[in-house]
Amino acid sequence: PTPDRPDTVPGLIELEIPGGTIRLMGSVDRVDESPDGLEIIDYKTGGVKTAAEIRDGKAFQLPTYLAAISRIAGTPPRGMTYLQVPTDGAIKNHDVTKFNRKDAYDVNQLVTERLPERLARMLGAVRNGVFLHTPFASPDKACKWCDYASSCGRRADVIAERAQRLAEEETPEVEHVYLPDKGEA
Known part of the structure; x- marks a missing residue:
């Protein structure tokens, strides 16, 4: 914990994936817990990743943090949101769990099934050059x-x-x- 972030946990968080363990270091801007699960919220002053980039395995920060925190908390993953906070305008909410306004992809499946497999393949790729x-x-x-x-x-x-x-x-x-x-x- 730090004076300006009393809720943070210092050090590395380990995330078990098929074939090994990855260590995460960083901080999550906000975690909201509701009866149906956890939501990670990341404040950004610049650009944000899209739901398609996350769904298609091109962006990993939010789903990886959500996987680690939901495992630590023992609470299912529910959502991921970027709050874009430009210095010269209104805050924009980017709920990246929704691919479009009609359809949402299954966050729980992405975080608990697809993400670990993707991370395992990446870890193996790095280990094998x-x-x-x-x-x-x-x-x-x-x-x-x-x-x-x-x-x-x-x-x-x-x-x-x-x-x-x-x-x-x-x-x-x-x-x-x-x-x-x-x-x-």
Whole structure:
């Protein structure tokens, strides 16, 4: 605890995942507990990640913190929200558990099933020295105007081709190749 953050826990938090343990260090801006579970709230002055980026395995901070804190508290995960606090405007609420206004993805499934598997694959990739760039959802997002797009290695097709080559090699590292789910981000 610190004078300005009396509710914080110093040190590392360990999160058990298939194949090992990861250690987390950082702080969560706010945790709300309700009868149906915990919600992590992160205050941001800049940009925020989207629900699609979290759902598709391209953004990990909030779901990883939610997994760790819900395990420590013994309370199920319920939600993740960014509160964007610009210095020159109104606060914007970004509930990243909702993919769109009609449909919400299953936060509990994401945090308790999909996230540990994703983290395990990433941990294995790091341990084996096999870690691919996260591809852009669409080359139009960034590559369209880039002079180096043909040689950069962040295009989804280049990354998929490399992952396929690794899979064909049938080496132990193959099981640890991590690529985010396909989706529009």
